[in-house]
Amino acid sequence: MRLLVTGGAGYIGSHAALALLEAGHTVVVVDSLERGCRASIATLGSLGGGRFHFEEMDVRETAKLTSVLRDHAIDAVLHFAALAYVGESVTEPLRYYDCNVGGGISLLRAMVDAKISRIIFSSSCATYGAPTAAQLPLREDAPQVPVNPYGDTKLVMEGLLRSACASGTPLAAAALRYFNVAGADAQCRIGEQHQPETHLIPITLEVALGRRSALTIFGDDYPTQDGTCIRDYVHVSDLVDAHLAALAALEIGQCKAWNVGLGCGHSVRDVVESCRRVSARRIDVQFAPRRAGDPAVLYADPSAIKRDLGWHAKFSSLDAITASAWKWMNRGSVPTA
Numbered sequence: 593m594r595l596l597v598t599g600g601a602g603y604i605g606s607h608a609a610l611a612l613l614e615a616g617h618t619v620v621v622v623d624s625l626e627r628g629c630r631a632s633i634a635t636l637g638s639l640g641g642g643r644f645h646f647e648e649m650d651v652r653e654t655a656k657l658t659s660v661l662r663d664h665a666i667d668a669v670l671h672f673a674a675l676a677y678v679g680e681s682v683t684e685p686l687r688y689y690d691c692n693v694g695g696g697i698s699l700l701r702a703m704v705d706a707k708i709s710r711i712i713f714s715s716s717c718a719t720y721g722a723p724t725a726a727q728l729p730l731r732e733d734a735p736q737v738p739v740n741p742y743g744d745t746k747l748v749m750e751g752l753l754r755s756a757c758a759s760g761t762p763l764a765a766a767a768l769r770y771f772n773v774a775g776a777d778a779q780c781r782i783g784e785q786h787q788p789e790t791h792l793i794p795i796t797l798e799v800a801l802g803r804r805s806a807l808t809i810f811g812d813d814y815p816t817q818d819g820t821c822i823r824d825y826v827h828v829s830d831l832v833d834a835h836l837a838a839l840a841a842l843e844i845g846q847c848k849a850w851n852v853g854l855g856c857g858h859s860v861r862d863v864v865e866s867c868r869r870v871s872a873r874r875i876d877v878q879f880a881p882r883r884a885g886d887p888a889v890l891y892a893d894p895s896a897i898k899r900d901l902g903w904h905a906k907f908s909s910l911d912a913i914t915a916s917a918w919k920w921m922n923r924g925s926v927p928t929a
């Protein structure tokens with residue numbers, strides 16, 4: 593197949609592009625490089641040869657995007673491009689709606705113009721907001737009431753995809769609601785390197801490496817067993833597998849939604865302990881007040897994606913995920929498999 597990967601210079605998009613190339617597909621990455629990593633594009637270029645193409649552009653450039661879709665005779669789109677920092681979305685909501693919703697509208701217009709009918713969308717557990725204990729683990733039909741503008745933009749996009757699929761336009765869509773993604777390519781060719789980094793596992797491992805003096809834990813008074821927030825961690829390679837499975841299951845006129853998580857919650861303190869185990873290093877922590885927009889507990893019920901797509905996670909423990917991230921952070925000094 594010939595696939596367009598928006599946001600393919602970013603963390604998850606670059607892992608998806610790599611897996612698609614390895615599966616023999618042709619990949620066209622569109623990325624503005626507002627975030628993401630130019631080195632990942634170079635790596636993909638060297639691995640993909642003539643089957644990899646990169647267009648440095650914004651997905652809001654609709655006419656140019658339509659040409660890219662047509663020129664490369666794209667079969668389906670994986671839409672990762674977005675701004676994805678919760679805190680930033682609280683202070684800059686217009687920028688987030690413009691990029692995440694404006695970008696999505698532009699992409700759908702281009703797809704309709706170029707007669708491309710299949711799309712997988714990166715949604716988020718942030719669309720569930722702050723669920724009650726009775727709503728956990730989260731099924732896909734749990735109420736979606738985001739508590740920050742980032743989550744709002746993802747929910748708007750899900751609604752847009754549902755309406756577009758129902759409109760008679762030949763369109764097939766799937767929204768994958770990612771929980772917390774971590775880990776890296778097994779051979780450490782690419783990995784997680786957000787700038788700035790805001791994700792818990794890489795930050796904790798940066799403390800282990802001595803690049804930061806301590807991990808700041810925001811809130812130790814949540815109504816959880818150890819007082820810290822609980823999240824569901826999924827390995828990036830397992831997440832990419834979910835995309836490949838979802839692509840094969842798309843049906844014109846339907847917009848599907850699946851959670852992608854392991855189905856178990858780990859507290860921030862659990863993550864710190866796991867990072868201490870896999871790194872065998874000292875990791876100092878300090879505590880700060882809760883941050884706005886952080887729900888206490890989020891973890892998935894992944895039974896729908898297991899049932900419908902036969903998906904299962906190969907990285908099934910927190911230690912397997914943190915060990916993968918640790919290996920990436922030590923690339924160059926640790927032999928790669």
Ligand SMILES: NC(=O)c1ccc[n+]([C@@H]2O[C@H](COP(=O)([O-])OP(=O)(O)OC[C@H]3O[C@@H](n4cnc5c(N)ncnc54)[C@H](O)[C@@H]3O)[C@@H](O)[C@H]2O)c1
Nearest residue numbers: 599602603604624626627628650651673674676714770773
């Ligand atoms: N990382 C996670 O744990 C997580 C969890 C849930 C959902 N998601 C979603 O997954 C997707 C990928 O996340 P990530 O962690 O890889 O983020 P990332 O920031 O590493 O990658 C996003 C990429 O999109 C590009 N981009 C942003 N706006 C663009 C635009 N208008 N036009 C073209 N390119 C643009 C950036 O330059 C970047 O390379 C995002 O949609 C995010 O919301 C991520």
